[in-house]
Structure formats: structure tokens, C-alpha cells
Amino acid sequence: MTRVSANIDELLIDHAHCEKKAAGVAMNLMFAYVDHTDLVRAMGDIVQEELSHFRLVLDLLDRRGIRFRKLPPSQYGARLHAMIDKQEPTRAVDRLLVAALIEARSCERFGLLRDHLPDAELAKFFGDLFESEARHHSTYVRLATEFAHEDKVKARLAELAIAESAIIAQGEDLVRLHS
Numbered sequence: 001m002t003r004v005s006a007n008i009d010e011l012l013i014d015h016a017h018c019e020k021k022a023a024g025v026a027m028n029l030m031f032a033y034v035d036h037t038d039l040v041r042a043m044g045d046i047v048q049e050e051l052s053h054f055r056l057v058l059d060l061l062d063r064r065g066i067r068f069r070k071l072p073p074s075q076y077g078a079r080l081h082a083m084i085d086k087q088e089p090t091r092a093v094d095r096l097l098v099a100a101l102i103e104a105r106s107c108e109r110f111g112l113l114r115d116h117l118p119d120a121e122l123a124k125f126f127g128d129l130f131e132s133e134a135r136h137h138s139t140y141v142r143l144a145t146e147f148a149h150e151d152k153v154k155a156r157l158a159e160l161a162i163a164e165s166a167i168i169a170q171g172e173d174l175v176r177l178h179s
């Protein structure tokens with residue numbers, strides 16, 4: 001955890017960007033698949049929740065006197081995005097499953113930070129977010145089954161998860177939540 005502890009300010013700024021991005025991803029999915037009522041409702045809820053997380057991180061930054069600023073994006077998101085099929089309906093499945101993987105990774109990270117950060121306020125902060133990201137993961141996976149049979153969704157999720165592990169193994173020079 002030394003790397004994270006030493007760069008906690010940057011980690012928090014990155015976290016704020018991640019919450020903002022998560023809201024954007026859900027909003028884009030809502031716009032892309034408006035005829036799927038279940039998806040539209042679920043995305044509406046996630047947009048609101050991610051924006052409230054974004055606000056919580058901004059408040060935390062304020063309390064700590066850390067200025068929110070632009071950060072160069074990590075390669076993780078771009079590399080994951082590159083795996084999304086161009087053709088519908090596979091594209092919809094991929095977009096939802098990539099979002100699901102990002103949620104799962106955030107959730108895993110929050111769990112680690114909750115259990116290992118020496119700073120009690122931060123540990124609690126990440127612990128509080130843990131559960132909603134786990135819920136978002138299952139929502140995205142469930143919604144993918146609106147576009148393909150469950151077996152196909154499971155197989156594709158496994159494929160994408162393997163590719164994601166390879167992306168993570170490639171590493172990242174920047175301090176990022178998903179590095």
C-alpha cells in the first residue's frame with residue numbers, strides 16, 4: 001500500500017473522475033437503448049447514484065484542501081473500450097459487460113482500501129461505497145441478458161474478464177484506482 005498512501009491525493013482526484021465517468025457511461029447507455037424500459041430505469045438510478053458519489057468525493061477533496069483538477073486518463077478504460085464489438089446486439093452486451101467489469105474492479109479496490117488504509121475517515125468512505133458498486137456490477141450483468149441468452153452473456157463475461165486481467169497485468173505508470 002505504500003504507493004497508494006504516498007499518492008492519496010491523486011487517488012482521490014482520480015476517484016472523483018471515475019464516479020463522474022460512471023455517471024456518463026450509464027447516461028450514454030440510457031441514450032443508446034431508449035426502447036429498453038428496464039435498462040432506461042436502471043440507468044437513471046445509476047446516473048443519480050454515481051453523481052451523488054461524485055459529489056461525495058468532491059466534498060471529501062474540499063475537506064482535505066485538495067483541488068479537483070484534470071488528470072491524464074489511464075490506459076485501462078481505453079483498452080477495455082477497445083474490446084467492445086462494433087456490431088449490435090453484441091455491442092450492447094459488450095458495453096454492459098465492460099461497465100460491469102469496471103464496477104467489479106472498483107468494488108474490489110474499495111474493499112482493499114477499506115481494509116488497509118490507515119486513515120480511518122478514508123477507510124470508512126471507501127467501505128460505504130463498496131456495496132453500491134457491487135450492486136451496479138450485478139445490474140449491468142443482468143441487463144446484458146436482455147440482449148443475448150444468459151449462457152452467451154456468461155461466456156462473454158469470462159472472455160472479457162480474462163482480457164481485462166491481461167490489461168491490468170500490463171500495468172500503468174500512473175496512480176489510478178484501476179491500475
Ligand SMILES: [Fe+2]
Binds near residue numbers: 022049
Ligand atoms: Fe460509484
Ligand SMILES: [Fe+2]
Binds near residue numbers: 022050103133136
Ligand atoms: Fe458504480
